[in-house]
Amino acid sequence: MSHTLIGTFIGLILGLVWAFASFGSMVLVGLLTLIGALIGKFVNFDDLRQQIINFLSN
Numbered sequence: 082m083s084h085t086l087i088g089t090f091i092g093l094i095l096g097l098v099w100a101f102a103s104f105g106s107m108v109l110v111g112l113l114t115l116i117g118a119l120i121g122k123f124v125n126f127d128d129l130r131q132q133i134i135n136f137l138s139n
Contacts, residue, residue, distance in 0.1 A: 091114055099107035 095107050095111055095114075098110045
C-alpha cells in the first residue's frame with residue numbers, strides 16, 4: 082500500500098470523526114494514529130507474531 086493511499090485513508094477517518102463528533106475527538110484520533118504509526122515503525126512484528134504463536138501452541 083502506498084504512502085499516498087495510507088494518508089488518504091487517515092484523512093478520511095479524521096474527517097469523518099470531525100463531521101460526526103467534535104474537533105477534540107478528531108485531534109484525539111489523530112494523536113492515537115500518530116502513536117500507532119510510531120509503534121508500528123519501531124516494533125518488530127515478526128518476532129512478536131512468533132512469540133504469540135509459541136505461547137498459544139503450548
